Amino acid sequence: MTVPLGAIPLADHAAMYAALADAGFTDVWSAEVNGADAFTPLALAAAWQPRLRLGTAVTPVFTRGPGLLAMSAAALADVAPGRFALGIGASSPVVVSDWNAVEFTEPLRRTRDVLAFLRAALRGETVDGAFDTFAVRRFTLERPPLVPPPLLLAALRPGMLRLAAAEADGVILNWLAATDVPRAVAELGERRPQFEVLSRIFVCPTEDVDHARALGRRMITSYLTVPAYAAFHRWLGREEALAGMWRAWAAGDRCGALAAVPDEVVDALVLHGSPERCRAQVRRYTEAGVDVPVLALLPTPEVPAGDPAALATLVARLGVDAAEAA
DSSP, X not given: OEESOTTOOGGGOHHHHHHHHHTTOOEEEEOOSSSSOSSHHHHHHHHHOTTSEEEESOEESSSSOHHXXXXXXHHHHHHSTTSEEEEEEOOOHIIIIITTOOOOOOHHHHHHHHHHHHHHHTTTOOEEEEOSSOEXXXXXXXXXXXXXXXXXXXXXXXXXXXXXXXXXXXXXXXSOOGGGHHHHHHTTOXXXXXXXXXXXXXXXXXXXXHHHHHHHHHHHHHHTTSHHHHHHHHHTXXXXXXXXXXXHHHTTOHHHHHHTSOHHHHHHHEEESSHHHHHHHHHHHHHHTOSEEEEEEOOOTTSOTTOHHHHHHHHHHHSOOHHHHO
16 A cells, blocks of 8 residues: 555554554555655554555655665665665656756666665665766765665666666556556566566545546646656557647646546546455456555545544455455
8 A cells, every 4th residue: 555545644644554454455655756755654654563564666766865865765674674675766857856956867877876876885885986877985874774675666668667677676667557567567578586566556446436537537637748657658559548638738728638538548547436346456457467556545535534434444445354365
């Protein structure tokens, strides 16, 4: 599950982490856009719920310096040895440049360089030298983790997917349908032992189809108009289906862009229906090649914002019992 959950304050998440573990969820994965940072929700989970595996999906490679990113990862790996995975990614010009005042250039090379730096630094090595996109002078972690975390890479198109296959311990997919998974996985080639394929999956567990599709359209027009995601969906074969949305968006017609997103695209990218139906749809991702499906829970009319009891009940219906988890 993606955390934090809903509008519930982080200080009140102890019960939510327990509800997730009780429902059969194995992992919690944080994101980093403009809400909570990636590490604080996981640090709380490490303290409150030792049954859960922890991961970032993802931390941008531009918004922290290499040394600070290594320190943050090492601290969490120290708190939860063997239970933490560090997922990194290029992010986007909006997050990196507009919101964090950092130049967004050469994202593939920057990601490759940060990955190489982290691999060495988290093993406790002294890193001293120039990479293609930055230089580091004699950095050594004061507290290298006893168990270095696996490094996962967010990837969309072939270049980044192949980088993940060659140099990372896993790949994180995002904003794709279950039917898109085989194409992405094919770019990875033959995978090494222990290499993991994660996918964030947007889930709106409601039978109010109008609500789910309206929310899905807003999210799709926000994300899939970003150049990297637009190129990704062209590569996946959605040029014709999304051309109207892209034209309207480029013309400044936001309402027209929303109206131009076909129902079938919304239904493929944002799962909805009863919690049990959503679970069945998530299984299609695992059948297609995803090892770790990471749900991103969207608001529904049935669950009031910030209501921990209602959210815990929904989580229980989305989860699996112990027999199924085994």
